Amino acid sequence: MIEQLKQQIERIKAQGATYVDARWYPFEESNQLVMLNGNLKNASASRESGVGIRVLYQGAWGFSASSDLGDLGALFDKALDNARVAAERVTFPIRLAEKDAVQATFSSPCEVNPFEVPLADKVAFLKEMDDKLKQEGVFLRFSRLNFIRKQIVFVDSEGSEIEKLITEVFAGLEVDGKDAQGMTHERKFTLGQQGKPTRGWESIDRQLFAQNAERIVRELKEMLVADDCPKEDRSVILLPGIMFLQTHETIGHALELDRILGYELAFAGGSFVTLDDFGKLRYGSPKLTARANATVPNSPGSFGFDDDGIPAKDTVLIDKGVLVGAITGRQMVEEANARARKPIFDGSGGANRATSFYRVPIERMTNINIDPGTDGTLDDIVARTEKGIVLDGERSWSIGSNREQFHFATDIGWLVDEGKVTRVVKNATYKGDTLKFWNSLSAVGDESTWELKFVDNCGKGQPNQVMQLGHGVPVCRFDNVRIGE
Numbered sequence: 001m002i003e004q005l006k007q008q009i010e011r012i013k014a015q016g017a018t019y020v021d022a023r024w025y026p027f028e029e030s031n032q033l034v035m036l037n038g039n040l041k042n043a044s045a046s047r048e049s050g051v052g053i054r055v056l057y058q059g060a061w062g063f064s065a066s067s068d069l070g071d072l073g074a075l076f077d078k079a080l081d082n083a084r085v086a087a088e089r090v091t092f093p094i095r096l097a098e099k100d101a102v103q104a105t106f107s108s109p110c111e112v113n114p115f116e117v118p119l120a121d122k123v124a125f126l127k128e129m130d131d132k133l134k135q136e137g138v139f140l141r142f143s144r145l146n147f148i149r150k151q152i153v154f155v156d157s158e159g160s161e162i163e164k165l166i167t168e169v170f171a172g173l174e175v176d177g178k179d180a181q182g183m184t185h186e187r188k189f190t191l192g193q194q195g196k197p198t199r200g201w202e203s204i205d206r207q208l209f210a211q212n213a214e215r216i217v218r219e220l221k222e223m224l225v226a227d228d229c230p231k232e233d234r235s236v237i238l239l240p241g242i243m244f245l246q247t248h249e250t251i252g253h254a255l256e257l258d259r260i261l262g263y264e265l266a267f268a269g270g271s272f273v274t275l276d277d278f279g280k281l282r283y284g285s286p287k288l289t290a291r292a293n294a295t296v297p298n299s300p301g302s303f304g305f306d307d308d309g310i311p312a313k314d315t316v317l318i319d320k321g322v323l324v325g326a327i328t329g330r331q332m333v334e335e336a337n338a339r340a341r342k343p344i345f346d347g348s349g350g351a352n353r354a355t356s357f358y359r360v361p362i363e364r365m366t367n368i369n370i371d372p373g374t375d376g377t378l379d380d381i382v383a384r385t386e387k388g389i390v391l392d393g394e395r396s397w398s399i400g401s402n403r404e405q406f407h408f409a410t411d412i413g414w415l416v417d418e419g420k421v422t423r424v425v426k427n428a429t430y431k432g433d434t435l436k437f438w439n440s441l442s443a444v445g446d447e448s449t450w451e452l453k454f455v456d457n458c459g460k461g462q463p464n465q466v467m468q469l470g471h472g473v474p475v476c477r478f479d480n481v482r483i484g485e
Contacts, residue, residue, distance in 0.1 A: 005155045008076040012055055013157050017080060019056040019096060021156035023307060025049050025357040028150035029115060035126040035143045038134070052357040053079040059093025060086035065358040095334040097347045099310055101159030106304025109297065110167040110200035114147040117201045125204060132213040133175050137221045140176035146456060148468070160309040168300050168468055169199045170456040173209065175216055179224045185426055187216040187223070187411050188393055193452035199298050219412055222424045229413050229428040231484035235388035235442070236430050237381055237477045240451040242410050244471035245394040248455065250434045251290050252368040254403040255317055257332040268460060272404040272434070273323065275340040281323040284438030287373055290318040292327050294350060294366035300454055300468035301367035303353070308361065310350035327351045329363050355465035362461050369472035373444025378475050381443045388416035389483055391428055407431040430483045437478055445475035
């Protein structure tokens with residue numbers, strides 16, 4: 001199959017294409033299981049395969065894809081025909097940043113293939129967790145497992161040949177309860193890296209899940225009898241369970257270069273960032289250093305090579321508060337440099353990915369991480385907070401059309417007064433303007449507070465593409481933030 005792809009690539013190149021690549025998926029399989037109140041509500045599995053072809057011709061892309069590989073020649077011809085039509089209408093001729101030819105393989109760290117684990121064992125795990133969640137005050141309880149495994153072979157006209165085997169394991173628990181007013185509240189636990197080197201079935205640690213099942217039930221019960229979050233200004237101390245979302249929505253999506261260039265306006269909004277901002281915009285306080293790091297071990301945002309054939313990179317996005325980089329691929333860096341009439345980006349950041357063979361690659365988040373700081377543990381930060389609130393868990397979110405402001409509701413809050421946690425509150429929310437908020441960052445926890453959270457459902461693009469990634473974030477404190485509204 002690989003030799004056939006190479007032959008077709010050379011044939012299309014001979015017809016005037018400047019670049020051609022193929023992404024062949026010998027297989028992509030998924031398995032989802034959800035248990036609700038002791039009943040297996042969903043047990044689904046899927047498997048597909050196919051190939052996607054990109055052709056660059058006279059500054060325009062053409063794309064075609066199919067799960068029927070019976071006539072590869074016709075599939076490549078279709079991609080070339082689409083590029084020829086697009087070339088008649090192109091307004092900004094596409095150029096690709098230079099890259100080296102790569103011959104390589106990559107495999108996710110995995111000891112036990114979850115697709116070889118008997119269904120009975122998976123259901124038994126869910127039932128075991130459900131039994132631990134089944135307590136007074138809990139009227140809805142969920143336990144979830146989601147597995148993805150795919151093989152991707154990438155071949156291009158520049159001499160690259162890359163084979164990847166990606167395995168993903170996502171899992172979580174949730175409990176819901178009603179307070180005296182009949183309002184529903186929830187508390188969740190989701191599996192992250194947890195300091196483990198692999199993410200196969202072996203990452204389903206029963207002791208870890210059991211401990212967190214006990215914790216979320218206890219915290220839910222505390223919330224159900226708690227007062228509402230006050231409406232006032234306080235310092236907010238974000239735990240990783242909400243800090244990851246803050247990073248995702250107001251740094252990650254805001255710094256995707258295609259969004260900055262105006263290609264994402266229709267679906268999920270644009271970005272307030274402009275090409276003029278790089279190197280001088282004060283994005284946050286000097287305590288903020290953020291990076292797109294696809295080299296982190298054991299994360300869905302670490303995939304070896306992107307769908308342009310670029311090796312994984314660790315790219316600084318914000319350096320001590322100053323905007324210096326973006327989430328980039330080969331095409332957009334060239335367009336950005338041309339529009340700015342100066343070199344802003346030195347090659348691709350290796351962040352171009354497609355959700356499957358039948359979608360075109362676009363800039364996607366890798367691991368968008370915040371570097372740990374020097375302000376100690378959570379207890380240390382709380383002890384130095386006069387009037388604050390500790391927040392955890394993502395409940396809902398609302399983002400400005402250009403990500404210039406936000407409003408987040410969290411699962412739970414703990415008020416802090418004079419350096420001590422005083423009581424639990426429910427319906428905790430906070431809001432702010434993105435730049436003002438990040439510039440109010442006054443404390444960043446040390447490595448002991450840093451956690452890598454997994455995200456299995458990041459949506460972007462038209463048609464929509466769902467992608468998996470990670471966020472490594474420490475505990476962070478922001479001052480003078482409006483809460484409770």
